[in-house]
Structures are given as structure tokens and as C-alpha cells.
Amino acid sequence: MPELPEVETIRTSLAALVAGASIMSIERLFPGILIEKSETYVLPFRIEKLRRRGKYLLIDLTDHNQNPFILIVHLRMTGKLLLHDADVPPPAHTHVRFAVGTSGKTAYLDYVDVRRFGRIWLFPGHDEHVHPTIRALGPEPLGEWFTPERLWQSIKRHPNQAVKATLLTQTEIAGLGNIYADEALFLAGLRPTRKGKHVRKYEAVRLHQAIRDVLALGIGHRGTSFRDYVNSLGQQGSFQQLLHVYGRSGQPCHTCGQTLETTRVAGRTTRYCRHCQR
DNA sequence: AGGGAAGCCTGCGTGC
DNA sequence: TGCACGCAGGCTTCCC
Numbered sequence: 001m002p003e004l005p006e007v008e009t010i011r012t013s014l015a016a017l018v019a020g021a022s023i024m025s026i027e028r029l030f031p032g033i034l035i036e037k038s039e040t041y042v043l044p045f046r047i048e049k050l051r052r053r054g055k056y057l058l059i060d061l062t063d064h065n066q067n068p069f070i071l072i073v074h075l076r077m078t079g080k081l082l083l084h085d086a087d088v089p090p091p092a093h094t095h096v097r098f099a100v101g102t103s104g105k106t107a108y109l110d111y112v113d114v115r116r117f118g119r120i121w122l123f124p125g126h127d128e129h130v131h132p133t134i135r136a137l138g139p140e141p142l143g144e145w146f147t148p149e150r151l152w153q154s155i156k157r158h159p160n161q162a163v164k165a166t167l168l169t170q171t172e173i174a175g176l177g178n179i180y181a182d183e184a185l186f187l188a189g190l191r192p193t194r195k196g197k198h199v200r201k202y203e204a205v206r207l208h209q210a211i212r213d214v215l216a217l218g219i220g221h222r223g224t225s226f227r228d229y230v231n232s233l234g235q236q237g238s239f240q241q242l243l244h245v246y247g248r249s250g251q252p253c254h255t256c257g258q259t260l261e262t263t264r265v266a267g268r269t270t271r272y273c274r275h276c277q278r
Numbered sequence: 279a280g281g282g283a284a285g286c287c288t289g290c291g292t293g294c
Numbered sequence: 295t296g297c298a299c300g301c302a303g304g305c306t307t308c309c310c
């Protein structure tokens with residue numbers, strides 16, 4: 001499940017491989033995954049820059065006529081962007097295949113997605129705000145606009161909502177998914193089911209720090225490979241070795257030894273320690 | 279306002 | 295062995 005640290009890892013690893021390269025052709029193997037909001041471009045595209053906003057990967061392009069375009073990628077659950085040599089046939093569940101040329105050599109950037117939840121949009125311009133969901137995103141949790149005060153306001157905006165549900169609301173904070181939300185709440189000692197109106201200011205401050213810590217640590221370990229996630233070279237992350245609660249229900253808490261419990265918040269399986277998280 | 283469910287999807291683990 | 299079933303969950307939309 002690619003969340004912010006996984007998308008950031010893909011961004012940096014992919015940028016090292018394809019920034020400055022050209023997209024020579026685009027092959028659609030399954031319809032509806034690549035959504036073109038403009039068909040006026042002339043190939044090849046030059047790949048200018050890879051950016052990220054929340055869980056969205058943003059790829060700035062310039063076409064043959066020097067007109068700007070942007071590829072916006074959301075991997076959802078099982079989406080992957082995999083770079084393959086020219087002689088490698090597209091793997092199963094490849095839905096879009098970009099032929100990428102780097103200094104005379106050709107390779108394929110394959111969008112592979114078993115469950116086909118993910119989408120790729122192509123828009124004119126280099127401004128991701130043309131995408132309505134991106135326009136509505138909350139602050140980047142590792143950016144300067146995400147302050148303890150900002151998180152506190154988000155929590156207070158939803159007084160009757162479980163605090164975990166607020167963390168998963170992308171219009172409040174961009175980039176947290178089930179894994180990092182559970183881990184941040186554990187680090188902060190906060191019960192995921194606690195209603196916003198019962199969260200104290202100092203707890204929001206602690207949660208703010210926990211979110212930043214867990215995301216930075218996740219990026220440092222090149223993401224969490226719990227089930228599907230790999231970067232563009234097929235390499236796994238290692239943060240799964242440091243998880244405290246996600247995927248550990250029924251196992252002992254790393255802090256107090258009590259058995260971790262499972263509940264459901266906002267439709268998602270939620271793991272926590274009854275003793276350490278109040 | 280918030281929760282729940284449906285829909286989009288396939289693979290995998292489990293129980294019979 | 296094989297089959298049915300539930301679960302995994304990001305996001306949108308709809309309904310209560």
C-alpha cells in the first residue's frame with residue numbers, strides 16, 4: 001500500500017533513472033487506467049522533473065513542441081511503476097507501457113497494477129492543481145505548513161470523529177494511510193478511536209511529532225514492504241521490520257508486552273495497544 | 279457531521 | 295484437491 005514514504009522512495013529512485021530521458025511512445029494494454037485530459041501533445045516527451053504531493057507522484061514533461069504537460073500518478077493499493085530492459089516482455093497486469101530512451105538505450109517504464117485501482121492522468125501544463133483532488137489536499141506532513149497548531153485545528157474540526165479517521169482524511173493531512181496512521185498513533189500513545197473533542201492540545205503536539213518521525217523513518221528505510229510494495233527497480237523497503245502495531249495484532253506490545261488488539265475505524269482494520277494508547 | 283456501505287479489483291489464506 | 299468465502303484497503307459516491 002504505497003503511502004507517502006513509499007511514493008517518495010519511488011520518486012527519488014525513479015528520478016535517478018529517468019530524469020532527462022524521453023518518452024518515445026505510450027502503449028495502453030488496458031483501457032481506462034491512463035486518462036488523457038489533452039491529446040494535443042507531440043511525442044517524444046522529455047521527462048523534466050519528478051515531484052510528489054501526498055500520495056501522488058507528479059512527473060513534469062515537455063513535448064516535442066516545448067509545451068508543458070504533467071503526468072499525475074496515484075498507485076492506490078497495488079500500483080507499481082517498474083523499469084524494465086527493452087527485451088523484457090510486459091509482466092502480468094501491465095496496463096500502460098512507456099518506452100523510455102536514455103542516451104541511446106531504450107527501456108520500458110511499466111505501470112503494473114493487479115487490482116487496477118490506480119490511475120494516471122495526463123494534463124497540459126506543469127501545475128498539479130488542475131487535478132481537483134490534489135487541489136483539495138491538506139498540508140504536506142513533512143512540510144513547514146504542517147504545524148502542531150494546524151493538526152490541532154484539524155482534530156478540532158472533527159470533534160465527533162475518531163482521531164485516526166482525521167489522520168486518514170487527505171484534505172486535512174496529505175499522505176497518511178493505514179500503516180503510518182496506526183504507527184504514529186502508537187508512538188504518540190493515543191487510542192485511534194479517541195474522539196477529536198477529547199484530544200488535548202499537548203496530545204496533538206505529541207501526535208504531530210510522531211507523524212513526522214514515523215514518516216521520516218519510513219523514508220529512511222525506503223518504505224514498508226508488507227505485501228506488494230517495491231520501488232521502480234523491484235527493490236523492497238525495510239520499514240516493516242520496525243513496525244510496532246501494523247500487522248501485529250495478537251502479538252505482544254514492544255513497550256509493555258500486552259497483547260495488541262484489533263478494531264475498526266473508518267472502515268479500516270486498526271491495531272493498537274490498549275495499555276499504551278489511551 | 280459522521281458513519282456505513284457499495285463499488286472498483288485480484289490474490290491469498292482459511293475452513294469445510 | 296477444490297471450492298466458497300472473507301479479507302486486504304484508497305478513494306469516491308451515495309445514503310442514513
